[in-house]
Amino acid sequence: MKENIITNISKLTILKLGGSVITTKDSFFTPNKKAIIRLAEEIARSDVKSLIIVHGGGSFGHPVAKQYKINKGYKDSSQIIGFSKTHQAMTTLNKLIMDSLIGQNIPAIEIQPSSCMITKSGRIQVMEQRPLTKLLRMGFVPVLYGDAVLDADTGFAILSGDQLVSTLAIQLNARHIIIGTDVDGICTADPKIDLSAKLIHHISLSELKKLQPNVGKAKVTDVTGGMFGKIIELIPAIEQKIKVIIVNAAKSNNVYKALKGEKVVGTIINKGVENGAKPN
Ligand SMILES: Nc1ncnc2c1ncn2[C@@H]1O[C@H](COP(=O)(O)OP(=O)(O)OP(=O)(O)O)[C@@H](O)[C@H]1O
Ligand SMILES: [Mg+2]
Numbered sequence: 648m649k650e651n652i653i654t655n656i657s658k659l660t661i662l663k664l665g666g667s668v669i670t671t672k673d674s675f676f677t678p679n680k681k682a683i684i685r686l687a688e689e690i691a692r693s694d695v696k697s698l699i700i701v702h703g704g705g706s707f708g709h710p711v712a713k714q715y716k717i718n719k720g721y722k723d724s725s726q727i728i729g730f731s732k733t734h735q736a737m738t739t740l741n742k743l744i745m746d747s748l749i750g751q752n753i754p755a756i757e758i759q760p761s762s763c764m765i766t767k768s769g770r771i772q773v774m775e776q777r778p779l780t781k782l783l784r785m786g787f788v789p790v791l792y793g794d795a796v797l798d799a800d801t802g803f804a805i806l807s808g809d810q811l812v813s814t815l816a817i818q819l820n821a822r823h824i825i826i827g828t829d830v831d832g833i834c835t836a837d838p839k840i841d842l843s844a845k846l847i848h849h850i851s852l853s854e855l856k857k858l859q860p861n862v863g864k865a866k867v868t869d870v871t872g873g874m875f876g877k878i879i880e881l882i883p884a885i886e887q888k889i890k891v892i893i894v895n896a897a898k899s900n901n902v903y904k905a906l907k908g909e910k911v912v913g914t915i916i917n918k919g920v921e922n923g924a925k926p927n
Contacts (some may be wrong), residue, residue: 659697659783659821660906662690663812666705666793667829668896669744677706678740683747686827686902691751693906697783699815700748700755700790703808707740708733708793712805717795721802730803733795734761741792754787760794760806767799771806771814780819791815807872809880816884824889825905826877827896832914833862833874846912851919852885881916891916 664686671677690700704712712718715729741757748755763775782789793808809826816824833855834844850858855878862875872879881891894901894913904911 659699659816659819660695661699661701661812661816661821661824662902662906663808663824663826663828664700664702664744664902665826665828665896666703666707666709666740666808668705668827669702670705670707670740672705672709672829675706675710676736676739678743680743682897683743684750685899686896687744687747687751687753689900689903690748690906691753693903695906696786698788698906699779699783699819699821700744700788701808701812701815702741702744702790702792704737704793705740707736708795708805711736712795717803718805720798720800720804726803730795733805734759737792737794741790744792745790748788748790755790756782756787757790757792758782760791760811761796764806765797765799766804766806768801769798769804769806771810772799774814774818776818779815783819807876807880809877813880813884816889817887821884821889824881824884824891825902826881826891826893827902827905828874828877828893829895829897830874831895831912832893833858833878833916837862837874847914848912849915851917852882853919855882855885855916885916885918888918 669683670679711733715726717729717733745755745757758779764771765773779789791811794806796804796806798804812824830838831846833847836844838844862878885891892905892913892915894905894911896902901911
């Protein structure tokens, strides 16, 4: 491999495509093909050079994982087939994403978390990173997803796309994280339940920690905790001064603008002022 075609990964962006956008979350196994195609086009148009995409489970992974209680760990052998079915649901959704990305000439390569990661009580313990970093350096766009994985303590677990985003961002020293979901950002309450909820445009880490009790899970099946789960997962990355923006990926051009670093409606989270330090 010649040096001059190896990309610098120091400006790495990690983009999460929420299952709430790429699927219809309240009906079983229903992709939102229009949204998948539009998002692939926005990603291609942004022409971002160093990018990892992580997608969620939506109506594919979550209901199957819930049915077989995969998120509760191994209890009996009847769950084994459920583990296979949860993973299969995710690869079925992943195939649609891959088709759209490659259809837009994005050099996307899927990486199955269940094949290269093991959790311990639900937290990533083992992650084989070498293929991923080599792919990035060569200019590929690795695509990962929330998955059923083997767990050192509980037999198996659900590794959320949100945990993946945060862990990858920290370990690969990403510049920023863009979270695409089906609401405009973090609101003062769940906007799907409380119509008076207001969007928070900018929030520091300490404010975010105070807000946590007002942030709910999701109304529809989400074994990884909706917006609440997302915030818990993102906190360690924000601690490392990685900028996070949450945007509504169901609305055209928001993901494009976020990838380009343009002004976009959403919630920007950064570490903020602490111990007299300057805001980042
Ligand atoms: N304070 C809040 N602000 C914004 N959204 C909230 C809040 N509290 C709860 N939510 C809910 O969190 C949901 C987003 O989380 P959810 O896990 O459903 O989406 P996702 O992560 O995009 O999907 P997936 O987990 O399948 O990838 C929103 O649809 C919203 O209803
Ligand atoms: Mg979720």
